[in-house]
Amino acid sequence: MLGGLATLAALLASAAVALESTETARGGPATADRSPGEHWSPGGHRSTGEPRSTRSELPPGGNSPRATSEAGTPSPSASKPTHAAIRSTGPGTFxxxxxxxxxxxxxxxxxxKVEVEDGISASAADVAAQVERILADPRGWTAHGGPAFRRVSSGTVDFAVKLATPGTVDRICGQYGLDTGGEVNCDVGGQVMVNLRRWLLATxxxxSDVDSYRALIINHEVGHFLGHGHEGCPGVGSPAPVMMQQIKGMHGCTPNVWPFTAEGRAITGPHVP
Structure with missing residues (x-):
C-alpha cells in the first residue's frame, strides 16, 4: 500500500513539471525572465505598464524623430543653428x-553694396547673390516704375546692406536712437542693418522657409530707405503688407514677403504711427 502511494505521488510531481515547462515555452504567465512591474499584453508581447503617450519614442542617440527625414537625411530644421549657437557680437568691421x-x-x-561682418561664417558673395535676387524680383520695389537697383563693390553708393551680429546691429542702430534689442533689423543712415539671428533663424x-523671410527683411528695410512707413494688417485673411512688422504678430493676415503681387497689385495696409 505504501509503495503504491509513493508511486502515485511521483507520477503527479512529474506531470506538474511537464505542465510548467509547456506554459513557459508558450510565452505564458511564467515570471522567471520578467522584471518587476512588467506584465503580458495580448499576443505575449511585453509591456512595462507605462502609458504609450508618456514614453519616449526617440531613436538611438536621443534625436527627435522629426529632426531627420524618412530617408534618414537631415531636415532643414535639423541643420538650422540654434539661437545660442549664433555669434552674439563681432568686431564691427566688414x-x-x-x-x-x-x-x-x-x-x-x-x-x-553688400557687406558681411568679419568673423561670421556667411559668405559675402552668397549673401550678395540672395540680395540681388530679392531686389530684382518683379514683385519687389522695382514694380510700376519704381527704382532700379545695381549692386557695386566700390565707388559711391546710395545704401549698403550689412549682415552683422546682433551686438553690432545694436551698436549701429543705437547710434541713431533705435533699440534693436539683439533681435531685429533696422535702416539707419543709408545702412540696411540685417541681424544675423533673423537671417539664419527667421521667425x-x-x-520652415528662411529664404522667404530673408526677402521680407530686405524688402521691409529697403522699403524704409525708400520712405515707406509701417503698415498694419488690412483684414483677416489678407496678405500681410511687407511694411507690416510681422515679427510682432500676423494679426489675422497671411504671410507675405513682397510689396506687390505677381499681377502688379500693391499689397498695403493702414498706416501705423
Whole structure:
C-alpha cells in the first residue's frame, strides 16, 4: 500500500513539471525572465505598464524623430543653428561682396553694396547673390516704375546692406536712437542693418522657409530707405503688407514677403504711427 502511494505521488510531481515547462515555452504567465512591474499584453508581447503617450519614442542617440527625414537625411530644421549657437557680437568691421550686377528696374538707378561682418561664417558673395535676387524680383520695389537697383563693390553708393551680429546691429542702430534689442533689423543712415539671428533663424511663422523671410527683411528695410512707413494688417485673411512688422504678430493676415503681387497689385495696409 505504501509503495503504491509513493508511486502515485511521483507520477503527479512529474506531470506538474511537464505542465510548467509547456506554459513557459508558450510565452505564458511564467515570471522567471520578467522584471518587476512588467506584465503580458495580448499576443505575449511585453509591456512595462507605462502609458504609450508618456514614453519616449526617440531613436538611438536621443534625436527627435522629426529632426531627420524618412530617408534618414537631415531636415532643414535639423541643420538650422540654434539661437545660442549664433555669434552674439563681432568686431564691427566688414568685408564687401566683390563684383557688380546690372541694373534691374526702369526707374532711377540706386547703387548699393553688400557687406558681411568679419568673423561670421556667411559668405559675402552668397549673401550678395540672395540680395540681388530679392531686389530684382518683379514683385519687389522695382514694380510700376519704381527704382532700379545695381549692386557695386566700390565707388559711391546710395545704401549698403550689412549682415552683422546682433551686438553690432545694436551698436549701429543705437547710434541713431533705435533699440534693436539683439533681435531685429533696422535702416539707419543709408545702412540696411540685417541681424544675423533673423537671417539664419527667421521667425516662428517663417521657420520652415528662411529664404522667404530673408526677402521680407530686405524688402521691409529697403522699403524704409525708400520712405515707406509701417503698415498694419488690412483684414483677416489678407496678405500681410511687407511694411507690416510681422515679427510682432500676423494679426489675422497671411504671410507675405513682397510689396506687390505677381499681377502688379500693391499689397498695403493702414498706416501705423
Amino acid at each position: 568685408a564687401t561682396a566683390p563684383g557688380q550686377s546690372g541694373a534691374t528696374g526702369e526707374g532711377r538707378v540706386l547703387r548699393y 516662428p511663422v517663417y521657420a
